[in-house]
Amino acid sequence: MNNGFAVSVLTRSHLRAEGYDSRRIKRALDAEQLTLLRRGAYARTSELQNLTAEEHAAVRARAYKAVAVQEPVFGYQTAAALHGLPLLQDDGLTHVISADARPGSGSRVVRHRGPVEYDDIVAVDGLLCTSLVRTVADVARTASTEAALSAADAALRSVAFRPPGSYDRDAAESLRTSALTAIGVNSPGRVRARNVLDFADGRAQLPGESISRLRLRQLGFAPPSLQVPIRGPGGKIYWVDFGLDDVDAWGEFDGMTKYRQLARAEGHSASAVVESEKRREDWIRGVTNRPLVRWGWSDVRDAATLGRRLNAFGIRPPR
Template identity: 40%
Template structure:
């Protein structure tokens, strides 16, 4: 995702009148003051890509590079922003600064120790602080997906099934320490809850949200990432076991993202998933249910899906 500074476009021969005409014609989109993007690229980009592009544009145009925070810092750290609704760039106002906002930027006056890291040329709050800020200010679905991804990064850096328990404990302890340092911060109660729920075994935001909803619905007898050995001696891992039923979240990225497909064609991935499920059924005689983002678009929708598939959901949930 690339943005173009007005000054660069002018240097290449464009005029302000031409830029305005391109915006009116739908070829360019003005994404912030003095910065443009191709409309199709911008509209098709994920929210994380747009946040990164805006953060880099803000950094390039600033006399003193700002420190990005909250969702913007999360995007620069490579964390997911599942269902993020507010796409404005989040910036620390600095000591003595005031919290202000516009259509494009929100400046936060918050207590920090002044530390930052640099991600792709952009100054951002450190990873643990970033997760804390998202955990306390974003909706729970966004918060847990972000926290799970951060914990997965530090404790499963190679995306294997083996969790580095020491690294996981260290991150969780650092997270609790940040909470303790901000007892009166907005949303700290939710941050504590996210800290209790975050789990490095989740492989996608969809899994994180599914687990969150299972907890919120008070569904009993569920576990995550269950190993199943099949007749060939191979071990498969199933996303969920819920009351004796195997369940998996099917995210579209599994089929669209070439890296996640291992350079296989989508049709091959679908076929291998079918073979895998058949082997698991044969080895366990368990029922197998699958769901997508449609089934977790809301807590009520997921509750209906579970009930329709024979999962007991408390009536008071």
């Protein structure tokens, strides 16, 4: 992810330097050559194609800074995007922190009022935002459980996980403890935030894996083993997303996006990667005598749907 910094945010002064007057700007907007990000800030429409939710949020933050009278400090979902944490969906808003009580923020800007300690502010590629710890705490308090857990898992992963399977539990616990402290004793949403942070685990590799863990818990499964190594042929190590140890099964969250990522990384076609994955699955099933079940985004929209998927393979939570 490029955090949206490959997109050029253009103010009117930038455009004037390129020979644009007001009429030419309007023509470019009408022709969809330029996109208005916010009043006084634009981007070339072609550069906004195929951005992720996180990249769109970062572009909006840069546009806000470009026209702001004072240096803004970004927080909540906007800060999460700047830190590279996942947003399950783009709310189209820009979240800023303000210690004063100014009533206005401008279009599609949410001003979160309250003090921010100096140590809670960091610079990310030229933008000021809340620290990783403060951001995780704020998102855990205010976002949906699914979005909060995805962000918390990703934050722990960023400080504790090293491929292919090393996990620094001390580093993870240090961040978790700091985020729990940052929540505060009287903050709205603190109970839910603490539940999320207690459950967070940086070994979950993708938001879909984070939500899968949540659904498995809701179904009544024991906490699964994560990123389980299985010795493969020729000294290879196969890593499996979930060890459902209480029912002697394996689980994996994936989809075509995962196959495309593997294909790019390995320089193969998606179909070749699919065939390789099939051989991998056969090996894992054969040497462990456990079933392996895959599921994707459509299966984790709620616990009941994932339960039906697992039940189709004879996998049920123990009673």
